[in-house]
Amino acid sequence: MYDVHKLDWWNEAKFGMFIHWGLYAIPAGRWKGKEVHGIGEWIMYREQIPFKEYSQLAKEFNPVDFDADAWAKLAYDAGMKYIVITAKHHDGFAMFKSYCDPYNIVDATPFKRDPMKELAEACKKYGLKLCFYYSQAQDWAHPHGLNNFWDYDEDKKDFSIYYKEKCEPQLRELLTNYGPIGLIWCDTPMTMAYEYSKKIRDLIAELQPNCLLNSRVGHNFGDYKSMGDNSIPSRSYNMPWETPATLNDTWGYKAGDRKWKPVAQIIRLLVDINSKGGNYLLNVGPDAKGVIPQESADILRQVGQWLKVNEDAIRNTVACPDYPYVLNFGAMTYKPGKLFLHVFNWPDEDHIIHLQMLRPRVTKAYLLADPGKELNYVQTYTPGNMSYRVRIQLPEQPLTPPDTVVCLELDSPLEWAEL
Numbered sequence: 001m002y003d004v005h006k007l008d009w010w011n012e013a014k015f016g017m018f019i020h021w022g023l024y025a026i027p028a029g030r031w032k033g034k035e036v037h038g039i040g041e042w043i044m045y046r047e048q049i050p051f052k053e054y055s056q057l058a059k060e061f062n063p064v065d066f067d068a069d070a071w072a073k074l075a076y077d078a079g080m081k082y083i084v085i086t087a088k089h090h091d092g093f094a095m096f097k098s099y100c101d102p103y104n105i106v107d108a109t110p111f112k113r114d115p116m117k118e119l120a121e122a123c124k125k126y127g128l129k130l131c132f133y134y135s136q137a138q139d140w141a142h143p144h145g146l147n148n149f150w151d152y153d154e155d156k157k158d159f160s161i162y163y164k165e166k167c168e169p170q171l172r173e174l175l176t177n178y179g180p181i182g183l184i185w186c187d188t189p190m191t192m193a194y195e196y197s198k199k200i201r202d203l204i205a206e207l208q209p210n211c212l213l214n215s216r217v218g219h220n221f222g223d224y225k226s227m228g229d230n231s232i233p234s235r236s237y238n239m240p241w242e243t244p245a246t247l248n249d250t251w252g253y254k255a256g257d258r259k260w261k262p263v264a265q266i267i268r269l270l271v272d273i274n275s276k277g278g279n280y281l282l283n284v285g286p287d288a289k290g291v292i293p294q295e296s297a298d299i300l301r302q303v304g305q306w307l308k309v310n311e312d313a314i315r316n317t318v319a320c321p322d323y324p325y326v327l328n329f330g331a332m333t334y335k336p337g338k339l340f341l342h343v344f345n346w347p348d349e350d351h352i353i354h355l356q357m358l359r360p361r362v363t364k365a366y367l368l369a370d371p372g373k374e375l376n377y378v379q380t381y382t383p384g385n386m387s388y389r390v391r392i393q394l395p396e397q398p399l400t401p402p403d404t405v406v407c408l409e410l411d412s413p414l415e416w417a418e419l
């Protein structure tokens with residue numbers, strides 16, 4: 001069962017920043033002069049680079065332009081409320097000071113700083129929750145971690161050794177040395193046994209009982225469900241869930257990936273996810289100097305400007321019951337007492353949008369961008385199916401394209417009549 005109160009901040013947030021940052025930012029998608037297909041952080045696996053060779057990247061890793069304050073401010077400006085950063089991805093390299101394994105950013109690189117310490121401070125300053133991604137099962141550096149079959153013989157692996165020597169001690173460090181952590185974001189449990197998922201759950205309970213855990217820890221021990229990457233359920237889903245998603249086609253930095261999604265698409269995805277009850281965890285992949293690509297920053301700031309005006313339609317929303325018809329104007333989000341109509345397709349001719357099958361009565365209509373001015377609307381009751389039909393008069397031009405939001409205040413909880 002979900003602990004409602006523990007999830008309060010997360011349910012309210014609805015929008016977070018994912019950060020994939022590690023040694024893979026150095027090759028940035030190219031190895032030995034050739035472009036490597038697929039997501040950037042998997043380059044070691046794709047090219048089956050021996051650990052001995054890959055680990056040399058640490059000696060070059062010196063992200064002198066890393067600025068924790070700038071990252072946290074960007075998340076804040078984008079209207080995000082939490083940051084989930086790769087403390088350790090599948091390549092096994094710890095992006096924090098680890099006392100149990102020298103293969104970490106403080107001990108193995110010329111940089112020598114602990115970016116997680118600096119981020120913890122910056123997150124505090126901007127009121128963001130700091131959360132850690134930790135690849136609990138795959139570890140391509142440790143001889144007993146999962147999925148490095150090119151260096152280590154799979155038949156000789158004993159997962160309990162990896163768990164005891166590295167996974168648990170590092171999780172303990174993350175949960176001890178950085179203040180309150182919002183959540184631990186596990187990934188790709190693969191064949192990890194029930195007992196290890198449970199151990200992680202228990203460890204969090206012991207060290208930071210308020211810290212959340214996502215479902216990719218495996219064996220149903222998560223506090224909420226992580227959907228597939230870039231995957232949105234087709235209907236409203238009435239449990240806490242989140243979609244992790246990319247801004248281009250990679251998570252870790254890839255210099256050659258220019259497939260940025262337009263701002264309008266990102267806003268549309270944010271609305272779609274929120275309307276179905278989910279959180280949107282949107283990724284940036286900083287480069288080897290520690291800089292978040294300019295394109296990502298620009299997109300996020302524009303989303304933030306839209307969100308500043310339309311925040312009520314996103315923050316703290318719950319799953320909107322599925323409307324029985326296809327919507328022509330766009331999408332809807334909902335919180336008790338308020339139904340938000342996201343008008344992506346502005347009705348250019350008559351400037352009217354309409355809804356039918358509404359069980360509650362509309363008591364007021366206005367644009368979030370101009371809340372002081374009430375919109376005219378006509379509401380008629382259909383006794384046949386005991387529902388209202390409402391036609392709303394919009395101004396001639398959209399106020400916050402690509403999505404201008406109409407708020408309808410309702411006199412009772414939202415339900416749609418049966419078709």
Ligand code: FHN
Pocket residue numbers: 039041042187188229244251
């Ligand atoms: O293998 C990882 C991948 O590199 C990335 O971290 C994503 C983010 O959700 N998770 C895994 C694939 O689902």
